Amino acid sequence: MAEEKKRAVLYAPNPPSQEQEEQFLCFLREKYGPNVTLDWERRSADGFRLEVDMDVYDWTVSGKLRQMREMLSELPGGRRDVIPLVKEAVQNWTPRILAEEMGTVLSVGDGIATVGKLDDVAYGEILMFEDGVRGMVQDLREHETGCILFDSGDSVCQGSLVRRTGKTAGVPVGEALIGRVVDALGAPLDGQGRIATHEYRPIENPAPGILERGSVNRPLETGILAIDSMFPIGRGQRELIIGDRQTGKTAIALDTILNQRGKDVICIYVSIGQKASAVAQLATNLRKRGAMGYTIIVHASASDPAPLQYVAPYAGCAMGEYFMEQGKDVLIVYDDLSKHAIAYRTLSLLLNRSPGREAYPGDVFYLHSRLLERSAQLSEERGGGSMTALPIVETQAGDVSAYIPTNIISITDGQIFLESSLFFAGQRPAVNVGISVSRVGGDAQTKAMKSAAGAIRLDLAQYREMEVFTQFAGDLDETTARQLVYGQGLMQLLRQGQYQPLRQYEQVILLTAALRHALEAVPPKEMSAFAEELLEQFHWKRRDLCMRIESTGLLTDKDRDEIVSFARETAAQAARRRGW
Ligand code: ATP
Ligand code: MG
Numbered sequence: 001m002a003e004e005k006k007r008a009v010l011y012a013p014n015p016p017s018q019e020q021e022e023q024f025l026c027f028l029r030e031k032y033g034p035n036v037t038l039d040w041e042r043r044s045a046d047g048f049r050l051e052v053d054m055d056v057y058d059w060t061v062s063g064k065l066r067q068m069r070e071m072l073s074e075l076p077g078g079r080r081d082v083i084p085l086v087k088e089a090v091q092n093w094t095p096r097i098l099a100e101e102m103g104t105v106l107s108v109g110d111g112i113a114t115v116g117k118l119d120d121v122a123y124g125e126i127l128m129f130e131d132g133v134r135g136m137v138q139d140l141r142e143h144e145t146g147c148i149l150f151d152s153g154d155s156v157c158q159g160s161l162v163r164r165t166g167k168t169a170g171v172p173v174g175e176a177l178i179g180r181v182v183d184a185l186g187a188p189l190d191g192q193g194r195i196a197t198h199e200y201r202p203i204e205n206p207a208p209g210i211l212e213r214g215s216v217n218r219p220l221e222t223g224i225l226a227i228d229s230m231f232p233i234g235r236g237q238r239e240l241i242i243g244d245r246q247t248g249k250t251a252i253a254l255d256t257i258l259n260q261r262g263k264d265v266i267c268i269y270v271s272i273g274q275k276a277s278a279v280a281q282l283a284t285n286l287r288k289r290g291a292m293g294y295t296i297i298v299h300a301s302a303s304d305p306a307p308l309q310y311v312a313p314y315a316g317c318a319m320g321e322y323f324m325e326q327g328k329d330v331l332i333v334y335d336d337l338s339k340h341a342i343a344y345r346t347l348s349l350l351l352n353r354s355p356g357r358e359a360y361p362g363d364v365f366y367l368h369s370r371l372l373e374r375s376a377q378l379s380e381e382r383g384g385g386s387m388t389a390l391p392i393v394e395t396q397a398g399d400v401s402a403y404i405p406t407n408i409i410s411i412t413d414g415q416i417f418l419e420s421s422l423f424f425a426g427q428r429p430a431v432n433v434g435i436s437v438s439r440v441g442g443d444a445q446t447k448a449m450k451s452a453a454g455a456i457r458l459d460l461a462q463y464r465e466m467e468v469f470t471q472f473a474g475d476l477d478e479t480t481a482r483q484l485v486y487g488q489g490l491m492q493l494l495r496q497g498q499y500q501p502l503r504q505y506e507q508v509i510l511l512t513a514a515l516r517h518a519l520e521a522v523p524p525k526e527m528s529a530f531a532e533e534l535l536e537q538f539h540w541k542r543r544d545l546c547m548r549i550e551s552t553g554l555l556t557d558k559d560r561d562e563i564v565s566f567a568r569e570t571a572a573q574a575a576r577r578r579g580w
Helices: 018-032 061-074 082-091 225-230 249-258 276-288 306-324 337-350 364-372 403-411 420-424 447-453 456-470 478-493 504-515 524-541 543-552 557-578
Strands: 006-012 036-042 049-052 055-058 100-109 112-116 125-129 134-140 144-149 161-168 170-173 199-202 240-243 265-274 295-301 329-335 386-394 414-418
Touching (some): 006 018, 055 061, 100 144, 125 144, 134 306, 170 306, 199 306, 225 447, 240 249, 249 265, 249 276, 249 329, 249 386, 249 414, 265 276, 265 306, 265 337, 276 295, 295 306, 306 337, 306 364, 306 386, 337 364, 337 386, 337 403, 364 386, 364 403, 386 403, 414 420, 447 504, 456 478, 478 504, 504 557, 524 543, 524 557, 543 557
Parallel strands (some): 006 036, 240 386, 240 414, 265 295, 265 329, 329 386
Antiparallel strands (some): 006 049, 055 100, 100 112, 112 144, 125 134, 125 161, 134 144, 170 199
16 A cells, blocks of 8 residues: 655755755654655744644744743642753753644634644643643534633734643642632632642543442531531532522531631632632631631632633532542532533533523533532542532522522532522521422431431421411410410521531530420520520530530430520520510
């Protein structure tokens, strides 16, 4: 069979000498077979450049510099000892024959570049544009490649050169990230200098398989009474926080992070499409309350290009996986995935993908399922680490049946539904007890919590029913009136301010006392203040009991009786003192 004919072009300021031409031909024949021809074209540059079809051998100065930049980028970031290495590399420069595939930009706009002629490019591969702008391949067509740009991309224009890197997108991972605020590609945003990490991980990674997973049976306490008592979250679980705008969604995630202090859980807060000022405030808050010591913030603001917003949660997830695989426990908050879906919709429409329901592309379900499936409780053999996810979704006018909410509800292991009417009525956190659920967390609740919380959901459901029913009734019989007061008291007890997480024993005491009707003497509107007073009394006068519950996670019958009698006594005293 005849060998294919190949034409090599040598771009150089001067024609090659006889000897040089021989050398080139020798090299080319070895590589491409005997039927190679070599032509010379004049190009003013300080060096020469050889192109054979798609392969480029660049010996120009700019080519060498690029090669060096690439070598440097392969080195782990933040290492001071890099500088002598660079000096040495510059001094002992020997051109490396670097086969590379180049293409040119056909069109660019809105953070999307269309690149022609890249035959072997892979989906998700990083492309390098001029001036160091990076992009990621998102669309493979017959004659062109669609690519999203991780930069505003002002320097990329029609005809710009593009180079394949053969790598997929990755972020630096490691302990050094803890306490830092980084962007979606892991670069620092907090002005505290470089981050000395030694490892990279691809942002996309397959989720752990069935055999690699263990069961969710350790609690991840939020410190919020309404959640820990009724919708317990286990380590490795995915629990959705869903509600309209300004209903306290972020507040719940933030309180949960604050409550992990001293519990050896690494927290990652991924903010997607939020105002930079809001995230700055959140970071200040975390720092002020000593939570930045175990927290990473990944931030892609509303003004960042859609591609950065799109990759941010995957980047945060990769950072979490690093710790999970070391057997540690991780909590990751995605705030919020509706904005993430919108960023992805923007990208998809710009890439000319056909729109489906609500103009989202067809694979928007996969967008979130592949992200959330990466949260897991790993089995003992895999080190027993876990990653708990708290995705947040914003609804419009409480509509949970919109496209993105229904998708994410079906992926997660439960949802905490926040309602604006409750929020405005002062019932905060505004958890709607009726439609919130935690599908796997029950096993993760401690025995003490389980026995203390007992029938609270049932009692609240009865109360809600009765409340609606009695709105129209004139006078009520005594039993109904008492039940109403009891329900109101419970609702008041579930009110909890921001930044005031409750310890496990505190929750057990409050629930045991309230559900066993030991606080009947307290009028509902005084309940919050009294609960605080009661806990203080327990802390001073029944310290052993508090510590016993906290350390063992058990509630013995004796302890339970003691809580009830002590609470009843304290309530009676308070009632006498204040004339309730
Ligand atoms: P957005 O839709 O803007 O993201 P969001 O649902 O995340 O809003 P937050 O920002 O968490 O809501 O809270 C809205 C406001 O309510 C904030 O000012 C916050 O301080 C307040 N808030 C939240 N939870 C509580 C609470 N338990 N007690 C008192 N105030 C609260
Ligand atoms: Mg928020």
